[in-house]
Amino acid sequence: MRAKRPPHGFDKVVSVEMVEAVGREFLGEFFARVDGLLKTEGGVAVVQCITLPEGRGREYAAREDFINHYIFPGGYLPSVTELINHITTASRGTLVVENIENIGGHYARALRLWRERFLARFDDKIRPALFKGHPDMTTEEVEVFRRKWQYYFSYCEAGFLTKTLGDVIITVAREGTMEMMEGIPL
Secondary structure, three states, X not given: OOOOOOOOOEXXXXXXXXXXXXXXXXXXXXXXXXXXHEOOOOOEEEEEEEEOXXXXXXXXXXXXXXXXXXXXXXXXXXXXXXXXXXXXXXXXXXXXXXXXXXXXXXXXXXXXXXXXXHHHHHHHHHHHHHHHXXXXXXHHXXXXXXXXXXXXXXXXXXXXXXXXXXXXXEEEEEOOOHHHHXXXXX
């Protein structure tokens, strides 16, 4: 389904970690919506997304893992090629890839810091908040919650360190978008 284009379209569309939540079957529709929302002349879109290496996609799609079972049910991590193919198909080739940057190495550190802060604040902030917000939670369930998130942070940190996971920022623009040329000596 093609999104109804706003009367003049938007100059820019930014998507941060949304793609993973739309699911494999809706990637094409997601990028068709991005295409439909951008103005036809000069539109720019930036999409940031957690990705898998090209060779792991088929295996990943065929089974459920810890992340898409316990943390992000229904989530899907595409490969960079899948993303580019969907962008090209959904825009009928009118969005041109300007840049792809893998920032996964930075995410490894972020996940380590999140885990450290999560654990440092668990007893004084998180545990009381869980009991307050969910008075029926047992002590054992709170401990399972703690261990699950500690594992999640470590699991993902290892994934980014080993390049089993990537985190890309893809910038695309309509053909003829001159603002993408700023700063490039001609």
